[in-house]
Amino acid sequence: MPKQLTIGLTGGIGSGKTAVSDHFATLGIDIVDADVISHAITAHNSPILGQLQDAFGVDIVKNGTLDRSRLRSLVFDDPAKLATLNAITHPAIRERILTKLNQATSPYVILSAPLLLESIKGDDKGLTALCDRILVVDVPVDLQIQRASRRDGQSIQQIQAIIAKQIDRPTRLHLADDVVDNSGDLATLYQQLAKLHQYYLTLSSQT
Known part of the structure; x- marks a missing residue:
């Protein structure tokens, strides 16, 4: 476990996680x-890029850079390919996250992960095992769709498909320790x- 209070930050697409994490950063x-x-x-x-090419083909890389939209389209509706992607990337991501958490020097640290709660698989707590509290950024689904489609230039149908793949709003709120309304x-x-x-400063002083 990380050495200080760790707050897991998450929320659905278009909820405003970046606005939240950026503001915490301004607070030091x-x-x-x-x-x-x-x-x-x-x-x-x-x-890791080489392993992804071996698994999914050389056309997922353009000019030496991972074509994320191409890779996303390959795994989006294919559970087996998604499992392969996760098996390649997740251990390396988790190891780097642990390193960064343990290097943090602020009174508490924010772990921002869009799929934080989706990483829970049965008895495997995923990235939530690294967190002391879960902070969810919440907005109504219609506002999610509006903001995400405006930001990403994707169609409403594409955003709805992404939302359908994420954990549903009631479950996300049920799993939260803290919620901010970003509507x-x-x-x-x-x-x-x-x-x-x-509140987090108070909690961190008690750990």
Whole structure:
């Protein structure tokens, strides 16, 4: 386990996880971002990139860079291929996450992972095993669709398909220790985060 209080940050597509983690960073909190790590381990000439090419074909790499949209399309509706992808990438991602968590020096640390709760498989707690608390960024599904389609340039149908693959909103909220409502403006979001920040500082001083 990491050496200090670890807050797992997650939420559905378009919920605003980045806005939340960016604000915690301005408060001096170290952020360990699973997405950033995923990109780092598949960088040009990395061993993981080579393993992915062996498993999925050379056309998943363009100009030495992983074509994530191509890889996503290959595994999206194919459980066997998704399992292969996870078997190649997840151990390396978890190892790098642990390293980063243990290097953190802030009073508590945020582990941001879009699929944090989806990593739970039966008795395997996945990345949640590294967390002391789970913070969920919550918005209504229709707002998720609106924000994600505007941000990513994908169709409403594509966003709905992604949401259908993620854990459903009621289950996500049930598994949360803390929830922030991001259906309003940034000022309202930051007010909620200021209170959580003080709460987490108090908790960290007790560990």
